[in-house]
Every structure is written in C-alpha cells, then in structure tokens.
Amino acid sequence: MKTEGGTDEAKRRAGERAARAVEDGTVVGLGTGSTTACAIDALGRAVADGLEIRAVPTSFQSRRLALEADIPVTELDAVDRIDLAIDGADQVVDQPAASAHGALIKGGGAAHTREKLIDATAERFVVVVDPSKLTDELDRSVPLEVLPDAHSVVGDRVRELSGEPTLRDATGKDGPVVTDNGNLVLDCAFGAISEPGDLASRLSRIPGVVEHGLFVGLADATYVGTDDGLEVREY
Numbered sequence: 001m002k003t004e005g006g007t008d009e010a011k012r013r014a015g016e017r018a019a020r021a022v023e024d025g026t027v028v029g030l031g032t033g034s035t036t037a038c039a040i041d042a043l044g045r046a047v048a049d050g051l052e053i054r055a056v057p058t059s060f061q062s063r064r065l066a067l068e069a070d071i072p073v074t075e076l077d078a079v080d081r082i083d084l085a086i087d088g089a090d091q092v093v094d095q096p097a098a099s100a101h102g103a104l105i106k107g108g109g110a111a112h113t114r115e116k117l118i119d120a121t122a123e124r125f126v127v128v129v130d131p132s133k134l135t136d137e138l139d140r141s142v143p144l145e146v147l148p149d150a151h152s153v154v155g156d157r158v159r160e161l162s163g164e165p166t167l168r169d170a171t172g173k174d175g176p177v178v179t180d181n182g183n184l185v186l187d188c189a190f191g192a193i194s195e196p197g198d199l200a201s202r203l204s205r206i207p208g209v210v211e212h213g214l215f216v217g218l219a220d221a222t223y224v225g226t227d228d229g230l231e232v233r234e235y
C-alpha cells in the first residue's frame with residue numbers, strides 16, 4: 001500500500017528496526033509522524049512482552065499513540081536524560097561527500113519545535129524514513145513555528161533571505177494550522193539549500209521564530225526502510 005511519501009511496508013521496517021534497538025531501562029524520545037508511529041507500535045508490543053522503558057513524547061499525537069500502546073509516558077522535566085530519540089523526517093541529505101550529509105528538514109506535522117528539543121537532548125538520535133525522503137540537497141520548504149502576531153514580520157525577514165513564506169492552512173478547520181504550543185507555521189521555500197547550517201543560523205536569529213525545521217548535525221543515524229529490507233547510515 002502506498003501512502004504519502006512512501007509505502008507502509010518501508011515505514012514499518014524502519015520503525016521496527018529502531019524499536020528493536022531499545023533496551024530495558026531506556027528513556028526514549030518519541031518523535032511524530034507516520035513512520036515514528038510504526039516504531040511506537042512496535043515498542044508497545046515489546047512493552048507488552050516485558051520491556052521496561054519510559055517515553056517522552058514530542059507531540060499530542062505521539063503521546064496519544066504511546067498511551068494507546070500502554071507505553072509508560074513521562075515528561076522532559078521528570079527525567080534526568082533521554083537515552084535514545086526515534087523520529088521521522090521530511091527530507092534527509094544522503095550524500096556522504098557533502099558536509100550536510102545527514103541534515104534534515106522536519107516539521108511536516110508542525111511538531112518540529114518539541115521534536116528538536118527532545119532529539120537534540122537525546123544521547124542518540126535515530127531518524128526513521130523510507131527512501132522517498134533521501135535527497136542530494138535539501139529543497140523542500142522549511143517550516144518555521146512563529147508566534148501568532150509575528151507571522152507577518154517574520155515573513156518579511158524570510159523574504160530578505162530570498163525565501164517565500166506561506167502561512168500553513170489547516171484542513172478540517174477554517175484558518176491556519178495552530179501548533180501544539182499555540183503558534184502558527186510559515187512554510188518557507190528557499191529552493192535548493194546548499195548551506196543548511198548557515199540558513200539555520202540566520203533563521204534562528206529572526207525575532208518571533210520559535211523554532212525552524214532544519215536539523216543540522218543532530219542525527220546520529222538514519223534507518224532507511226525499503227519494501228524488502230533496511231539500510232543504515234551512521235554519522
């Protein structure tokens with residue numbers, strides 16, 4: 001079965017492989033999205049079989065999935081560490097020769113602020129994707145979570161960086177997407193991003209931007225599920 005961005009089988013293989021790496025006593029960061037959902041599902045089965053973990057979700061969605069799977073859920077300020085974060089991505093640079101190898105765009109589900117907090121805190125951050133996410137160069141729109149009354153001035157600053165901002169609209173509701181944190185999302189098209197680290201720094205400096213969806217130098221590994229196997233990239 002084909003879903004947006006890849007097959008269910010490829011996502012399942014990536015998610016299940018990441019879940020298999022989780023050991024007893026681990027504090028796990030749970031990312032957001034359809035691929036991470038496969039990992040949460042697999043972790044739920046492992047917990048039912050006796051695996052003892054605590055999970056720190058990155059969103060309302062991942063918290064709800066974890067609770068449905070009977071995975072013990074805790075909060076970031078209630079743990080002294082996160083051992084492993086498992087999270088999806090919208091694009092991953094897969095170009096070993098490039099300095100941006102392993103850089104990501106995240107935030108297709110508007111969860112990137114809390115995802116970055118948890119993924120960056122984790123001792124190890126594993127990305128789970130299907131092959132449709134791999135690219136030589138990042139070129140998707142970069143989501144910016146912005147304070148609601150800042151969206152227009154942030155948009156102006158994005159244009160100064162030669163980006164084209166679009167306020168993300170909700171489906172099933174009139175008006176914009178509102179994040180789990182009560183903010184809005186600007187999807188910013190920059191074309192091909194040759195220096196993601198440089199763009200990340202510039203975006204971080206814009207007042208009113210809560211967080212952007214460029215994850216540069218954060219991932220430790222990417223598990224790429226395919227329809228009949230799995231490939232692992234270690235960084």
Ligand SMILES: O=C[C@H](O)[C@H](O)[C@H](O)COP(=O)(O)O
Nearest residue numbers: 033034035088107108109111
């Ligand atoms: O905000 C959402 C997240 O960054 C997701 O991890 C990302 O959009 C990938 O989701 P999926 O695995 O559904 O493609």
